[in-house]
Amino acid sequence: MSAASATKLTELDIAAARAGLARGDFSSVALTEAHIRAMEAARGLNAFVVETPERALEQARASDERRRRKEPARRLDGIPLAIKDLFCTQGVQTTAGSHILEGFIPGYESTVTAKLWDAGAVMLGKTNLDEFAMGSSNATSYFGPVKNPWRRADNKDLVPGGSSGGSAAAVAARIALGALGTDTGGSIRQPAAFCGIVGIKPTYGRVSRWGTVAFASSLDQAGPMTRTVRDSALMLGVISGHDPKDSTSSPLPVPDFEAALGGDLKGLKVGIPKEYRVDGMSAEIDALWKRGIAWLEAAGARAVEVSLPHTSYALPTYYIVAPAEASSNLARYDGVRYGLRVPGESVDELYQNTRGSGFGREVRRRILIGTYVLSAGYYDAYYVKAQQIRTLIGEDFRKAFETVDVMLTPTSPSVAFAIGEKMDDPIAMYLNDVFTVPTNLAGLPGISVPAGLDGSGLPLGLQIVGRPFDEATVFKAAAALEQAAAFTTRPTMLRGA
Amino acid sequence: MAYTIEGKTGTWEAVIGLEVHAQVVAQAKLFSGAATEFGAEANTQVSLVDAAFPGMLPVLNRHCVEQAIRTGLGLKAAINRYSVFERKNYFYPDLPQGYQISQFAHPIVGTGTIVLDMPDGTSRSVGIERLHLEQDSGKSLHDQDPRRSFIDLNRSGVALMEIVSKPDMRSPEEVGAYLRKLRSILRYLGTCDGNMDEGSMRCDANVSVRHAGEEYRTRAEIKNVNSVRFVMQAIEYEARRQVDVYESGGKVVQETRLFDSRNGETRPMRSKELAHDYRYFPDPDLLPLELDEADIERIRASLPELPDEKKARFITDYGLSPYDAGVLVAEKENAAYYEAAVGDAKGRDQKAIANWVMGDLFAALNRTGRDVTDSPVTPENLARLVELIADATISGRTAKEVFEAMVETGKDPGTIVAEKGLRQITDTGALEAAIDGVIAANAEKAAEVRAGKDRMLGWFVGQVMKATGGKGNPALVNELLRKKLAP
Known part of the structure; x- marks a missing residue:
């Protein structure tokens, strides 16, 4: 296969690749080799912690063999994907972007990745991320920052967003047809917006958390990151469903999300939450938001203003709940059973040495915050209060969804910033999640769709939020948005290639 | 009769409450499928969940929940339809998760009652404060290597019921009676085997002293005492110690103390400075536990006759004294033996059978180290022996000789009497x-x-x-x- 056609293979989306494979236009091995070459060529992005080309080719060969035997095609048969290094993968190092898990090779496979492999997908490698998924820039990874394949005029290296930054960069840079991310406060949607791709966080409970390294258990959800809404619908369909090993996964049946796509939006009511017009939001983002409203109305939907009165409390609430859970979830990394061990004279010293050198600054900051808010004397003032507000935030959405079917908001208050910017100002960094965090607190599905460019030529995303377990409607509205936006600009890195 | 401590400043009474950790009888652990066999080789009964590998999640073992409900019903306690598992956070090498999953603000079982059978035949009630489910930790082994400690995670995640009494006990004797009665109820229910020497029942005692009629004073907690006798000894020592502290002008501090069975003393375990802040919060990996009334009623309907009811029935049906009835029902196997011996036949001397069971039979079993379920003298044969006395075939004195032969040979008494020519002359x-x-x-x-x-x-x-x-x-x-x- 020539270099030119190999490049073309990486330009396909999942749906097109699936069709090409079905027609026999190319093999999964050819498709996979093209992506492995792209992965090798783009190592400068630092998007992967571990590349697994041999395993990818083995899976691709198995897929081609199934096709030769005329077995019914599986839903992702032969499709090369990238996996955030937060999912435990059997026999492949799983680090969560942390020194403390460097060299850890699980003997088990997370439920969601197992579902992907059962559906015939091919694993290219494990993607870089903020350490333990704590960050909005991918700069907290022990394995170094990821570069965004997009650049602005000053040509500085930009962050891909986070924490699923490696996954977003890999999909935007045409290294993978799709990727798996996780989203605790915006970690799929914000990097999707920063890299000009689609990413959905499903309803809490839609996908299993078993085998995914936990950050904040009541908020974490895995989800797909792809270049089209259809591809996300396809991937989410594969990874969704009840898992008896995760007590918080929902027993509800999984609808055919792809079937929900297409058609107009007649009768659909779109809520525009007035509290999301936050101070300091750029005029460009506000303008894009208005364009989004117009696009949905043109597709037949009706936009109405709604109120989510407790929105301004969402971020502080999140930064109590998430660190509280994280401080407990990360207690198991103690140097006793697996991962890094830095010995000491006593067991307390072993803990201090291991955790002190194994965790980075941001992780230690959040463990401290979480420990503090759960401590005797502060628990009621912080943790209990935050839980109460969380309930009120959920109520806000519940009431609003009595009158509207979905909501439209910007995904992020800014575009991708340069690596190094905001690093010494955690509050500014945390503001990245202002539009995404409320849906995690309320457990709702949210999707980011690339919708335009800002003045510096960087992608901007719009977010559709839906009712619990109504991803189908979210996808339908997102597809309409996608069609209207007709976002076709390729990342700076790929232009002229 | 009341237990008191005579001091220089007057008479003191002890105020005692117990926290008993009872291991739930179950094939699998509270939140994982790993087995729970006692005495297995180290680290052979450990799942990825028990060892707290990344991404592992707990899944509640419904059987353990049923066992807790059974126990709650057996303690005449309120079953809470809504309960919550919380994380108790602290670092220790035998606690792989860095937290213990327990119940805190919302336990599965609320207040109940245990009736104590005192040695003098009287009864008194002790309140149950709560019962909750929690995970056991692993075990640190400090004696395997001069420099290092080893960890055995077999016990990690095993289901425990923590049963907390009200501070209703006033003497070591009542504490002994409480533990024996609780063990008896748990064994009747089949929810805990009650073996203190295997650690499947462990006891912490909260002890304070006061002059009668005073408010409660500061208590000390004595941790992890592993026999009824030691608990009684520890309390006796601790109450005396506290009286001495007060009477020499000191103050009792709230602290955790350990009982040293070699010298019979308690000594402080952790200083106050090291007191843990456990940072309890609801475990986000587990949904709140909500119970159906129908499920609770189904379990209630399946409860066996419990010691108190059985004792009452023995008194009415068999004319036994409360003391004798109490002794016979304490172990359900003994009660079953007695009832099998009494049988349905009218005219059998039920009191005589009770005396034989509690006297010669228990002595013989003790002597031969056998269990009542494996007695060489079957209940039927014991009943026949008593009949032989009643119908004057043999005398009471000869009966002792026949009984010993029954213990030795397992033969029925008629055969022994015939073989040995022991039949009474009534001609x-x-x-x-x-x-x-x-x-x-x-x-x-x-x-x-x-x-x-x-x-x-x-x-x-x-x-x-x-x-x-x-x-x-x-x-x-x-x-x-x-x-x-x-x-």
């Missing part, structure tokens, strides 16, 4: 012949009896029994002698 003619012989040989003494010296009659009975090789029916011998020696 009047044969006895009269023997009596006539004795009277003839002791004419002088006979004359004295006839002259009114009644006390000599006993001597004649002895002589006749001797002449019949102990087989003469004592009542009949007595009756015939009275006639023949009548004035």
